[in-house]
Amino acid sequence: MRRYEQNPIIRPADVPPSAPGMEVIGAFNAAATRFGDEILLLLRVAERPVPSGPDTVCFPVADEVDGQPVLRRVELRRDDPDVDASDPRAVVYKGRTYLSSISHLRLARSKDGFHFTIDPQPTLLPSGPYERYGIEDPRITKIGDTYWIAYTSVSDFGITASLASTQDFRSFTRHGVILHPENKDVALFPGKTKHGYALLHRPYTRSLGSTPDIWLAYSPDMVHFGNHRHVAGVRPGSWESIRIGAGTPPVLTEKGWLELYHGADDKAYCLGLLLLDTDEPHIVRGRSREPVMRPEAPYEKAGFYGNVVFTCGWVVEEDGRVLIYYGVSDEATAVAETTIDELLAQVEPV
């Protein structure tokens, strides 16, 4: 896996904020797809409102103006008795907690896969009650002419998985919450299996010794899911001892569905590989023992939240060449190059 020498390819400073008074602090965890003669990234763009002076604090909220979603900036005096800003990650106002930053999704376009032009405006803004604290970590899956965008919705109802679709990346249809809280890291398969369409997901579970593992669900129509199966778990004592979750949408190879996922211990987020059965992808056929990528480059080891490599998308060309797009340090976007054969060689049978 060869890191591009000019990484990171997109930094927060490259992204214009969605509105005056907002500052972009993250442009990372991007979905990726080929669209015509371009490679598109759908970036997670995290913003925070900038206070106008030292006596005030700000927080963002997702709102609506004339029926259209907007991000709104709320500014309050620090000495307001209803305000508690002692934790920099959040503002407590009238007993309610507001996160200090919020994410939307933004397209970036490239002819070569390395040099991107970022859209000046948000592509998808948080909308409605389940997205009040933002939308995050999209994954794009193409089926026929439709691009399905699974993403994480965050609100005071919890963390859910939502779905949107488009054919042209201009108009989007929202399909609502597809998996109830707590769930994230949702990646749809780009084709049917023996049991219908499928997606990987990551319930956040802790009861009875359960751990945050990768599950799979099947669907007749891409928007309703059932037949949930546990796919792969954390491995105690390893680099993936605390949590794992789907990364890229799986790609079908001659050996099965290949999935690049993330795993974390208490030090770092790394990437690993799963090989899933072609017909019944809830069955694991292979797994990489060691990470196929660890945080090593300076931009992977330091940043907003260091020691994180995290992928939401890859572009697999017909000749087997793979461009892996990945978020670094919860801040910027990087790319690495490899091939399906090189990846399959790192998978051990299970």
Added chain:
Amino acid sequence: MRRYEQNPIIRPADVPPSAPGMEVIGAFNAAATRFGDEILLLLRVAERPVPSGPDTVCFPVADEVDGQPVLRRVELRRDDPDVDASDPRAVVYKGRTYLSSISHLRLARSKDGFHFTIDPQPTLLPSGPYERYGIEDPRITKIGDTYWIAYTSVSDFGITASLASTQDFRSFTRHGVILHPENKDVALFPGKTKHGYALLHRPYTRSLGSTPDIWLAYSPDMVHFGNHRHVAGVRPGSWESIRIGAGTPPVLTEKGWLELYHGADDKAYCLGLLLLDTDEPHIVRGRSREPVMRPEAPYEKAGFYGNVVFTCGWVVEEDGRVLIYYGVSDEATAVAETTIDELLAQVEPV
């Protein structure tokens, strides 16, 4: 709401254990349905294996023999260094925790709704990896000729909602896990809505200030679910301040879908009413302010876990008469009688 004077109508001692060496400690939280000229209850039957002497401890496991589910009894010496039995609710063996009791589902049959004959054998046993610690709290919903049984599956993968169906209560089809962990208190609507079939569910969520509330999901086919909506939340400072969850399958009245649910604070589980929009039942039209039933009778206030009234089923006759079956003190089954009109009178518009 008139409690039957001979409550509880079913006690653990009335239920034969599933195998020698097992003791029934709970017969409660029953689904209810009319089936021909009978009323059927599908009881949650909790059992624990009885140790053969003071030097041993036991735990149950769900297993398979010749492809058929069975409950197995594991007995170990207390002085085995691999055994930790210091917590009476569980046995830790070789670092793994096993619950000290396990539930299956068992039919009871009645002509009058008050006097029941209990089947000598289990009707549905825990089966497969998601039911290793038992199956609990069923709800039966009839659509056409099919009776759908939604229930809670418990395993070290967490707590999930599963589905089975039958037409004759002799042979059952299992439809697997319909909602990923953590989820329970699932009740299917007995008919279609504007958005298809529907079910109430209760994700166990805690992130970002979220609480264990009642949600709804829609389905084209009763087995795949999407379009999740938050329906009703806990109410701080009230009798339902900590958690709420669906109880009975909703029944369609002239004013909307009527739902009898449970709510808990730190002292008791009580029952309340929701009135949901006929076409779009994720919209709440009414709610009871005070509980419609609190633990008051001795059998409701004391038992395996006292101060609990908890319903999974009612039988609503065509003349509006309602028999509410409810679990008392996580131990036995009771019944109360009322009418749809009496229940609707306790609902306040919201």
